[in-house]
Amino acid sequence: MRKCIQLFILVLFVLPILVFHTGVNAGAGDDIELGFDPQDLHKQMWEDLQPRLALRQVLEVMSEAKTVSNWQEYDMDYYKIDLDINHVTEIIYGSVDTYGTVVISSLDSVKINLLNSMTVDSVYNLSGNLAFSHLSDHLTIYLDAAHVQGEQFYFTVVYHGHPAGSSGFLGLEFSERNLLPLITTLSEPMGARSWWPCNDISRDKMDSVDIIVTVDTSLVVSSNGLIESEVDNGDGTHTVHWKSKYPIAPYLVSLGIHPYAVWYDYYNYTPTDSMPLHFYVYPDHNMYSRTYFDGIVAHMIENLSVPFGQYPFIDEKYGCTHFDWGGAMEHQTNTSTTSSSFGYSQPVVAHELGHQWWGDMVTCSDWHHIWINEGFAVYSEALYFEPDSGVDYYHAYMNSFEYTGGGSIYINDTTSVWNIFGAIVYDKGGWTLHMLRHVIGDDLFFESLADYRDQYIWTAASTEDFQGVVETTTGMDLDWFFQQWIYGTYRPYYRYSYIFEEDPAGGWNAYVHIRQTQSSNPQVFTMPIDLEISTTAGDETQVVFNNAREQNFILHTDDEPSSMTLDPDRWISRQVMWEEYGFHIVSDEPVDGILGDAYEDTVEAKGPTDNNAYNIVAGALPDGLTLGLNSGIISGQPTAMGSFIFSVKANHQDWTYLTDSVEYNVDILPPSVDRPGDANMDGEVNVGDVVFIINYIFNGGPGPILPNWADVNVDCQVNVGDAVSMINYIFRGGTAPALGCVE
Ligand SMILES: [Zn+2]
DSSP states (O other): OOOHHHHHHIIIIIHHHHTTSTTOOOOTTTTOOOSSOHHHHHHHHHHTHHHHHHHHTOHHHHOGGGGOOSGGGEEEEEEEEEEEEETTTTEEEEEEEEEEEEOSSEEEEEEEEOOTTSEEEEEEETTEEOEEEEETTEEEEEEEEEEETTOEEEEEEEEEEOOTTTTTTSEEEEEEETTEEEEEEEOTTTTGGGTSOBOOOTTOOBSEEEEEEEEETTOEEEESSEEEEEEEOSSSEEEEEEEEOSOBOGGGOOEEEESOEEEEEEEEOSSSOEEEEEEEEOGGGTTHHHHHHTTHHHHHHHHHHHHHOSOTTTTSOEEEEEOSSSSEEOOTTSEEEOSSHHHHSHHHHHHHHHHHHBTTTBEESSGGGTHHHHHHHHHHHHHHHHHHHOHHHHHHHHHTTOOOSOSOSSOSOOSSHHHHTOHHHHHHHHHHHHHHHHHHOHHHHHHHHHHHHHHHTTSEEOHHHHHHHHHHHHOOOOHHHHIIIIISOSOOEEEEEEEEEEOTTSSEEEEEEEEEOOOSSOSOOOEEEEEEEEETTEEEEEEEEEOSSEEEEEEEESSOEEEEEESTTOOSOOEEEEOOOOOEEOOOOOOOEETTSOEEEEOOEESSSSOEEEEEEEEOOOTTEEEOTTTOEEEEOOOSOEEEEEEEEEEESSSTTOEEEEEEEEEEEOOSSOOTTOTTOSSSOSHHHHHHHHHHHHSOOOOOSSHHHHOTTOSSSOSHHHHHHHHHHHHHOOOOOOOOOOO
């Protein structure tokens, strides 16, 4: 945390300068050197994808419109992917056993994804060959009989071909490194279909998968889960069988095939339990890679298991496999990564590891909500560093990639990969979690993550799913938070000003004015804002809930204050500038009144000095009330019920350009208890009421505000009979006044 003395200097000398330098924002951790540039690393995570995709013009293929399958009608359970891969001819021969369950009343065909660059040779099941059609990158299999709801179907697809996109990057790529074959995959978001037939959507996870690959014996095969077996076929090839027993989305199934150097480390999660870490690295990186991974990846898992819960795939492994792409990809239990410095940088390694929880264990329901993967992974980077490097470092880390541009985190148009993996889902996505943490507090934030994990483990979640969990865990309505940060654009531009005054009742009052000046949407960001007040006894932070474009707050301190800083630790993505305190009506809306009851409330303006005038400039005060010109006191006895809207303008008497006006709405309500006989509404039933009634009837005096309090003999009119009845009651013990019946 910054020290007091720094704050003092900041306020006295720096803040006035800030007025002329928009965008300059003080924040915690500003003086910390990170040693890397997370913003740039996040950019590389997605920008590297672009040139290669552009080359292949594969966007058509990637478009989500082409994802149309009849996925609403079934749920895939299991795939056995058996591939014979020839690195010389670059042809793969595949056979994929597919098991799914029907979720509608009856289903006789299953439509899945497979690009037409692959040739389907046959589809069969135990009943024999099945009819199929393979058109427009969709494979439709006609089952041998209609299957009813809850029934499992099964078929095997036999196919072969050279995967489309394999010389760019979509799905499976054949390439070389140092003249040695290198076959790797990257299928996010919609590339699994280029090399194996599947229901290629993120939310249809298989419960488990077998991946069986036959290749030249010189090649090492890396994939998801653990190795079940490895068999030398005696013909120059060997077959490696990987299996993952955890649910997995199609785009997270991966292969890395190369004469890799393989080394191991362990994550010891109890004194007697450990999980293996596999490193499939380029042979010339065998020793070098240990500098960056050995012991470090295990420590990262340790750090992230504290806020996120145990590593999700603890019965299998975590691994890193080098691949032929400039970035890194969080393949489940086996991150694929470049061998450049990018792939070794700690933020990137932590990011991909964070995805094992957020992205893999819980997957975004569709690509509109990609921040559910990427924002969480970015935030994992900061959470990895925080326990080792401290909270100031955490802030410095977050501050280094605050997103200041437009667009929304929710991706409206997912037809292009360009749109899906923009910087905003990384940087602003990560910041959204950072902000949420402060809004709900550490305890509830991490409790929410745990509940989110429990509720959506092995499945997929949308923004609304996550919001629902957080709202349940915290008991708070947080729609305002998610709407503005996920669906809104930009960030608030705060201008704040304040004056301090001694409180006649003791201590000090701070009059704070906060306004938002952004011209973007939303015009009003609703956020709790920290205000750090420096006093003679030290700094204290008070929180205000800002939910208007212009808003006043009155804070109290026991000790004499000297300055105030808005959001000193930078928990909000914002621009902020201090400005001179102007002239503001600071009081809340006056209280509602009760018909006939004495009323008093005060409108108060604050400015350079107290010498103010107050006037009604529009509408009207409730009948019977007046406004004190110099005091701002509204007082009197309301004589009519209703809702009264009026505007009060305050101005400084000497400097008349200092003005402020506020519109108020004061309701005058009926008395809660009737007082029959209290015709003049002075709170008592006595001779004054007799005089009031007589004056009204005979002398043209004011009529009763509530005629039924004057119609004490209940003849449905106010007349001399009521005066007589009242006299009888007061002086002769006659009948007590009753509530009248005047319409
Ligand atoms: Zn990522």
